Amino acid sequence: MANGGPEIEQLIQLLARLPGLGPRSARRAVLHLIKRKDALMVPLSAALDRAVAAVRVCETCGNVDTVSPCHICTDPRREQSGLLIVVEDVADLWALERAGVGAVRYHVLGGVLSPLDGIGPEDLTIEQLLGRAAGFSEIVLAVNATVEGQTTAHYITDRLAGSGVRITRLAHGVPVGGELDYLDEGTLSQALRARTAMDPG
């Protein structure tokens, strides 16, 4: 390995672990960075340092932010709607925010139920969700339209039965088998507007 020193080689190997980058594209990215040392590499290094120091997971909803509770949880304009949107992942929360779905709050499950992968209710933030539920008038289960996502939605509906909170899911319009983070903003907005009641069990 004569591709520069160990510092460069290590940087390539770490960048290659990012989604969407492999060993070859990581090498190109590192050369790109080195050529633009002052314009890109130094700012990126500083931004990463700051993010490492600042980033934390919101203890209320599971969102990623630089404060906990996060900006969304402490936003007074979002208090009135009474709408809690349950998502699998922070990427889905960000996708809904980009879609401009309005003054809502979120709950990040941290995944979906998947017995084959050994992921049960205790591996998700379902207990925290049950604890928060009473504070809202409606809970929208905005999970992916996959088998695991729908299984998780039914499980949560069962657990919330008798809580008096209205439970809905996103309208069909989300393509079957599709994932929220890949949808266009228009489809996401429409699916939220046309949300339908979830019938238990």
Place this chain on the structure above:
Amino acid sequence: MANGGPEIEQLIQLLARLPGLGPRSARRAVLHLIKRKDALMVPLSAALDRAVAAVRVCETCGNVDTVSPCHICTDPRREQSGLLIVVEDVADLWALERAGVGAVRYHVLGGVLSPLDGIGPEDLTIEQLLGRAAGFSEIVLAVNATVEGQTTAHYITDRLAGSGVRITRLAHGVPVGGELDYLDEGTLSQALRARTAMDPG
């Protein structure tokens, strides 16, 4: 923009400027990093800090390394071959090293002549190449098989006329219009072995 705080947003925007990453994949990369904070984000941040501090451009050949002159220029095993390989870019140098072309030295031009883009001989390291040429028995012009690459090869051949140094180019075998960094190692090795003499003018 409620995608986390400004630290997260800035990190996304900087990562989106890497080749192969756009705004969407940069967001996914940042979430990937945050979820693996200790295993990936902190090491990447440290590696980037170290690389920023350590990386320098070799004042002899233009290679990127953590010392100048670089490891290749100071490698005594490479002194005997008398072979200098001229490449457009550091990525091409790395590609040739990966191909295991042997105990050679390099000269990175930093681009190719391109009058349309306003890139003339003074924007490349051609003067430095002329200064180094006498120390070698053979100079291989391993530029890309593009119009600009071949124009640059002919220009360098003209400038080196009368120097007594043998000037060669890579064998045909490099696909016309192709770029070195994308070739497989076998093709690169063969192209170097079958190099042919460059006839001036």
